[in-house]
Amino acid sequence: MIKALVREPAPSPPRMEPALPARGGRGWLPFAMLAGGLLLLAVLAFVSLTQGLSHISVATAFDALIAPKDTPDHRVIHGVRLPRTAMALLSGTALAVSGALMQSVTRNPLASETTLGINAGAFLVVAVGTVFWPGLLHQYAFLFAVAGGAGAALLVFGMGGGRKGTPIRIALSGMIVTLVLSSVTSALLLLFEQSTQGLFLWGSGSLNQNDWSGVRFAWPWVAGGLAVVLLAVRHLDLLAFGEETAQSLGHRIAGTRTFAMGAGIVLACVSVSIVGPIGFIGLLAPHIVKLSGMTRHAWLLPLSAIWGAAILLGADTIARSFAASAVGELPAGAVTAFIGAPWIIWLALRVSKHAASSAGAESRASMQISLFAKRMPYPLLILAFAALLVLVSLAALMSGTLHLSAEQVVSTLLGNGTPLHEKVLIDLRLPRLLTAAVVGVALAASGSLMQSAVRNPLADPQIVGVSSGAGVGAMLLLIAFPALPPGWVPVGAFAGGLAAAAIVYAAAWRRGLSPTVLTLVGIAVAASGSALINILVVYAKLTLAPALAWLAGSTYARSWSELGQTLPFIALLLPLAWWLGRRVDLLSFHDESSTGLGLPVRRTRLLVALLAVLLASVAVAAVGAVGFIGLLAPHAARMLAGSNHRRMILLSSLIGAVLLVGADWIGRIVLSPKEIPSGIVVALIGAPYLVFLMFRSRAGR
């Protein structure tokens, strides 16, 4: 049977803070936090009331609140701005409390609506509703959001190892689930461009309110939720003890866990159903409060609520202050991502310090070689997959609007076809196929290298932020120099990918490029990259459609020139990756063992990672941000052929090529003449396989 690929010591996840504070917070600090938070809230609320297209001064705003009259200004304040401010307060409260609850339940400092995929799940279901059942959605938006959010959370937990999952693993699986769900959402936005035109911006969080109906819906849920949760603070405090201790004290925490998690999901989804997915509040607010030493829920929850509301209101204020500038009003979610990303990086460094000093779980984890009972000899595997590649390529060359038989394909390739066949096959299908194959190879190799460097089988260029960075680089180039021919886009992508990787590695350097930190910082960089991309898309206005298509990862219209730009790099880098194989094998042991064997660990890791980033950047430059191949192909290769790196590179390259060629083919023919971008097809194929793998590896322990 397939054994686990990575064995992590069955842990109680490393604890960030003591179960109960040594003292109940210094006497004055809680009150200072409370007062400070409330003051900030009041100031921000007033500032936000003065923001908008009609010029309204603070005095007028004050007036409107105290002595409302029926003047146009007062109407604006009461009808449009006050609901928006109120919604920001409610939303911030809901998200912050939700985050705090999730962190307590999972004892994972990284848990929040963003990292557990709840935002992505809710958004997807709302998008589906908008396209297929708009009337129903309008009435029951909340139910749709809860269904999506809860479903995503379940998936993340299942994939992350359930209760035995470490924080890192759960964060990673959250990231993957978010990526998959976002891909499907992008597909919907692309295919139904006119009917989903408002949804893209809403997907970055929009606090815009028409009237009080949103507030009227939300406030009972938020107030009620908060009240219910506050009544249970003693039980919540017990969660920090861990199962065994709590049981020995005579309490059943399973019920508390379910209740708290449920409350967290419901609160987050109330917010999502009205203002769209806004991330990071659930991470920022509770941690700010915990920083000041408050960990007892009686203080944590209300203070998180206040600070969450203040942060969101502040973010919205900042976002709206851009309205008069060339960029236009930013989505609130983009601003929170910007504020939140450096925070995650800081958090990542802190978590890794604690993890290293406590059980040292991650640095000791080693990648176990898998033992496949009915092992196929390696040459046979290579041959099998090469044959598969040829078959899939042939199928791809045969199908499309113009159906060609196999004989026609071969004869056209040899130069004996009709002009039409030649045009379709050689100008259109073949370069596309070859580009897909080459990019598949590059991504698979990049993934193998990165997984070895980071020593985590869930690492993938997309997760480490390279894909987002490349996307940002490409978009910046498009916007800053619109006159440049499209051939320059890859250069921007390249630069962006390298820059993102540089940030990630720089942040992790001081921790010896520890896998934990690399992964976490990668998540942060990826998130801020996505936020930046959203902002740039807003800035570029109508060029939304081309940007979306590129961002989804697409082999559409790839011609011989793209192939010519990509192939030389891959031809250079791939043999290098193969040659490094022996050293990469050594990297898979514990750091101490590897050093003992004479390997300069940090330097090798850097080199391997650099190679991985280069390969990934070239790939992204050619086809946009295609993900998952770097995750799936090495996995499959490792399952079939073991962890010998040289063998794995070859086999996973073949598998990667098969995957992307297959995805390109399927994307072309399923909805013909419309096309599904290959990146999305890969995500859709890959997701069930990934879920299967995760469950398998969990069960095999």
Add this chain to the structure above:
Amino acid sequence: MLSVLILLVAACGNGNNGAASSSASSSAPASSEAAGSPSASAASSAEASGTRNVKHALGDLPITGVPKKIVVLEWTYAEELLTLGVQPAGVADIENMKKWISTPTELSADVQDVGTRQEPNLETIAALEPDLIIGVKFRHEATYDQLNGIAPTLLFDPYPPEGQGDQYQEMLDTFHTIADVLGKQAEAEAMLADLQKTYDDGKAKLAAAGKEGRSIVLTMPWVDQNAVTFRISTDNALAIKNLEHLGLKNAFKPAQFEVYGYSTTGVEALQSVQDADYLHITAEDDVLPMLEKNPVWTGLNFVKDKRVYALGGDTWPYGGPYAAKLMAERAVNALTAAQ
């Protein structure tokens, strides 16, 4: 490996293909030219036979003869083709086109759908073996080489940057260019004369109803999950220039130049234009119920005085002369309707 072998074989094949395809494409227009000569020769003589250079957004394109099979990748140009009495061979996103715009005649049932406007399916286009492809710069510039490899491709840019011409003139120029290429100058002139007549009749009607020279704003609102978002047309917009031919004046002044001809704002922006007449193109029916719950909207002067005029959801503000005529007619009818 096998892929390298395929690569080598293809490279050899490609070399032969270059010569073969160019001879194929040059023979096709020659035969169509012979078939279409009556209308071609009726038009300005020397242009129809032989190769001429057509100016488009990416420079000059040599076109031989009169194209018969035309693939159109943006709805505006499909509308213009139908106005000239020509059925295209393929159009992008037919289903949505029928929903969002109206055309003088229906698209014939054997017009092929070639995919989305943003990513038209190159194979479907190639399989139609067209003589001409018409696209739009902001969507199709990146794939221009591939499109041009299938058939001569014209790209137009309906959104000239600040100071480089206006959208209305660009629309007329493009219409003339397409008419010239297809040898349909007579039909083009007929349409433009009809358009001018619509303007003249419209002005007269407005004067009779006491509404000449009114200040208006034109918006396209939609519901953005929580609130209504408006695209308010600016002076450089095609739609506004069109309405100015009726003597109407745009009351909306944006903060900065908007290259696409509209500003995207919320309901607060309408306060500065509330004394004008409010014309709107609303495709979805959930907009009005939502607006009626908004106190800023209900306090606006034009709402209180019932100066809100619907132009119909399928009025396409980015279209050609037929769409312009439709919008002008509907605007006049709305403004002069009995209160």
